[in-house]
Amino acid sequence: MKNIEERILRDGQVIDNDILKVDSFLNHQVDIAFLQEFAQGVRKALPDVRVDKVLTIETSGIAVAYALCEAFGCPSLVFAKKSKSKTVGDDVFKTQIHSFTRGFSCEVTVSNKYLREGENVLIADDFLALGNASLGLLDLCAQAGAHPVAVAVVIEKLFQGGRERIEAKGVPVFSGAGVKAFVDGKPAF
Amino acid sequence: MKNIEERILRDGQVIDNDILKVDSFLNHQVDIAFLQEFAQGVRKALPDVRVDKVLTIETSGIAVAYALCEAFGCPSLVFAKKSKSKTVGDDVFKTQIHSFTRGFSCEVTVSNKYLREGENVLIADDFLALGNASLGLLDLCAQAGAHPVAVAVVIEKLFQGGRERIEAKGVPVFSGAGVKAFVDGKPAF
Numbered sequence: 136m137k138n139i140e141e142r143i144l145r146d147g148q149v150i151d152n153d154i155l156k157v158d159s160f161l162n163h164q165v166d167i168a169f170l171q172e173f174a175q176g177v178r179k180a181l182p183d184v185r186v187d188k189v190l191t192i193e194t195s196g197i198a199v200a201y202a203l204c205e206a207f208g209c210p211s212l213v214f215a216k217k218s219k220s221k222t223v224g225d226d227v228f229k230t231q232i233h234s235f236t237r238g239f240s241c242e243v244t245v246s247n248k249y250l251r252e253g254e255n256v257l258i259a260d261d262f263l264a265l266g267n268a269s270l271g272l273l274d275l276c277a278q279a280g281a282h283p284v285a286v287a288v289v290i291e292k293l294f295q296g297g298r299e300r301i302e303a304k305g306v307p308v309f310s311g312a313g314v315k316a317f318v319d320g321k322p323a324f
Numbered sequence: 325m326k327n328i329e330e331r332i333l334r335d336g337q338v339i340d341n342d343i344l345k346v347d348s349f350l351n352h353q354v355d356i357a358f359l360q361e362f363a364q365g366v367r368k369a370l371p372d373v374r375v376d377k378v379l380t381i382e383t384s385g386i387a388v389a390y391a392l393c394e395a396f397g398c399p400s401l402v403f404a405k406k407s408k409s410k411t412v413g414d415d416v417f418k419t420q421i422h423s424f425t426r427g428f429s430c431e432v433t434v435s436n437k438y439l440r441e442g443e444n445v446l447i448a449d450d451f452l453a454l455g456n457a458s459l460g461l462l463d464l465c466a467q468a469g470a471h472p473v474a475v476a477v478v479i480e481k482l483f484q485g486g487r488e489r490i491e492a493k494g495v496p497v498f499s500g501a502g503v504k505a506f507v508d509g510k511p512a513f
Contacts, residue, residue, distance in 0.1 A: 164400050164401070165390075165401045167399060194382040194386065197390075205356065209356070210357065211355050212356065248348065
């Protein structure tokens with residue numbers, strides 16, 4: 136989507152020619168209209184798909200998932216949890232996810248009550264890089280017997296192979312902007 | 325709000341006569357229409373207030389904050405971060421918050437670029453108990469010179485004193501439902 140690329144060029148910041156910092160509009164401060172526009176773009180790409188649930192992982196995916204719920208008329212979002220709180224029970228699906236930005240692996244869980252056999256699930260996140268988070272969420276869907284209709288991410292790093300790993304599982308990927316490379320501290324689309 | 329009380333009675337679960345588990349509609353699976361209705365209720369209570377930013381803390385407050393942004397026509401939400409990622413710089417406001425549900429304290433930060441002097445800030449969260457999270461966010465507002473217009477939470481535990489601590493700072497509190505006590509494993513309103 137042209138507008139997303141322009142926004143990244145205007146407000147994004149490349150750190151160490153490696154990390155794209157977009158916390159002014161995506162994952163610290165969140166621009167609501169920007170996410171609504173992204174979500175409408177995904178809806179346009181998948182006009183006839185019924186989405187029963189939008190699945191993401193805390194934290195940065197939650198606002199993205201909310202926008203997608205609204206665009207798809209989907210009643211609820213579910214966010215997989217990274218740490219065990221007192222209110223999470225034992226009846227959960229679990230998977231291991233390695234976070235590229237944070238530099239460590241963690242177990243993420245979803246209650247087996249909130250991901251059900253036969254549900255159409257749209258997987259959402261802010262970024263797609265190696266694809267570890269999305270593959271973990273796909274694993275949770277597989278455990279539940281839910282049907283992943285697509286992975287939708289705002290920004291994709293095309294050079295890190297996440298898309299190929301997800302498509303190899305038969306799941307389409309939609310991204311608002313695909314970064315081909317970082318050239319002289321700027322993203323190239 | 326009557327509907328919120330009814331939803332809590334129907335779908336909430338009280339654990340150890342102490343913790344109210346509402347993860348089927350609020351903080352694990354999130355019911356979008358429920359949050360929209362809550363947010364409209366807050367808007368009705370504050371009809372003439374301009375909100376420049378909705379401020380919350382990751383994780384469970386993000387969807388609540390998103391709904392409030394839409395209800396108030398507020399362009400952006402900001403979520404304070406609990407852990408330091410590679411993309412957070414040093415130019416931050418910091419405060420310590422003790423989490424009742426998780427049982428430990430952590431430092432939370434907001435970039436000083438996303439909370440500004442003179443901004444009208446609505447503070448949002450899923451729960452208000454002792455008020456530690458909200459007081460931490462109020463502290464961040466004070467550091468920024470921002471003006472907190474209100475604290476809006478979906479569920480308030482009236483017997484834990486959070487409201488009094490916030491009102492003592494001159495900030496009004498709005499909650500969707502106020503739990504007076506847990507009686508025989510049920511919330512009483």
